[in-house]
Amino acid sequence: MNPSLNRLVSIIGVPLDLGANHRGVDIGPSAVRYAQLEEHLQALGYSIEDKGDILPNKPNCSYLDESNLKYLDEITRVNTELCAIVAEEISRNRFPLVLGGDHSIAIGTISGVLQHKQRLGVLWFDAHGDINTAETSPSGNIHGMPVAVRFGLGHERLLGIGGRRVTLNPQKFVMIGVRDLDPGEKKLLKKLGITVYTMHEIDLFGMAAIMEKAIRQVSDGTDGVHVSFDMDAMDPLHAPGVGTPVLGGLTYRESHLAMELLAAANIVTSAEFVEINTVLDHRNQTAKVAVALIRSLLGERTL
Template identity: 55%
Template sequence: MNNKKISLIGVPMDLGQMRRGVDMGPSAIRYAGVVERLKNLDYDMEDLGDIEIDNSERETSSLKRGLRNLDAVCQASEKLANQVDQVISNERFPLVLGGDHSIAIGTLAGVAKHYENLGVIWYDAHGDLNTADTTPTGNIHGMPLAVSLGIGEESLTDIGGFTPKIKPENIVIIGARSLDDGEKELIKEKGIKVYTMHEIDRIGMTKVIEETIDYLKDRTDGVHLSLDLDGLDPLHAPGVGTPVNGGISYRESHLAMEMLEESKMVTSAEFVEVNPILDEKNKTAGVAVALMGSLFGEKLL
């Protein structure tokens, strides 16, 4: 967050899953005032608009190699990777607005080109570590972390022309409370650091973020924050496609963002899975913008 130049990239994509509406997430976040909020914090804001998404071949039932909308997701991911790569090359901070969580495939492909040991904080109710062999749905939004590790469908893992993008020892998952069996096995096999809701309840968010910062600070040369709004409890963020009860609170999330800002370690970020069709008066987009405020240094006093 030492970089005072931010470039917004919208990714209005709902191809990674089946519930419509999340493609309107970037518009909802803009409507909730993200540009004005960050300008008030003295950031040089550049809105690059939205990545063009091809919905012409959207598949709702048939799967290709066990995956839904594979070709369209690959196409969008390449576009996003190129845009993110260019933003970082221009020495600006990429802030990506989703869209479903499959967009992280493209984001991480663009970011990882610039780091030898990219760290990832995955703030999410889910692990997103499925593959075509383990997925119960065929939905690619449940796979971006596995893909970025180089695990899964080759056309996805090779986005950006290289694989893997990240190393398992450089990942911290925060807020997990819904993991499929295949994801649990992969977490154990790769030794991925995970703070489930049990750990958050037991030791508190302060300790979780302190440990996360300590864990990543010496092993990484940049840290990407991938924040899925379903990481929060549905009471605070109802407008998400796969809500899971018993999540992180609004205040805990602000604390997490505030502590990450103080660490100055986050070098790129994305906020995903805002679905205004499922929302209450744009509440979830408002939460996303408020959390961005904390991540970028907004203080009460």
């Protein structure tokens, strides 16, 4: 993407940490803003409108019904609001850029995009599969479930966000950087036939070749492409401030190359960057890396 295609960007903060194990990701949107996201994007020629944050409440109890899903009520409320805001910004011909917060917010982001783009392609950068359900999740943490929800699997409350049962096409969904999957996730990914490029494939073939295949797959026959980037897709050496770090992840340059190739392809219509945990970070390093990746995704080049 570049300003000549759509110079209107709406920043939406979602400081939600109820879907995760660790506190700290609720400060992620503020950390990214502090790393001068808006100033950098304005320098690239974008017109920025910061919509502020969707503020979550802090329930006293994790479980408010008979499910084993933690904070289901509040996560549903926040994602419902996020869905409406994302849909509204797209209707205004603006590019929604969502800042998390934990990865459960992808339920609301993608639901909002699906209000306008029902043939949506998705590139999911993550160390994890995030495709658990209440039956397969070992923790009950909803940040490990957004992919399952967007394929129509999960709790009725989550499936009803957006009011329309439009689901993603597994053939237009690609995961990149995966290296930590639960047993139930492995079975479901194989059952749905989702393309997963683990770190093994990236090591073997290189990021450029992987991205060429992924871009072709998610853009062919779709009316938009959403990028969901969990910062734990990167190796903790480069992005230490994440809640669930996994060794052996994407390098700084591999991550930038992926974003640069997406920018050159001019296919991305929405994006979110999530799971920046400032409590575990070093001098806001991970937020600064996130801003650098966003800049590359939106067209910044060295020369």
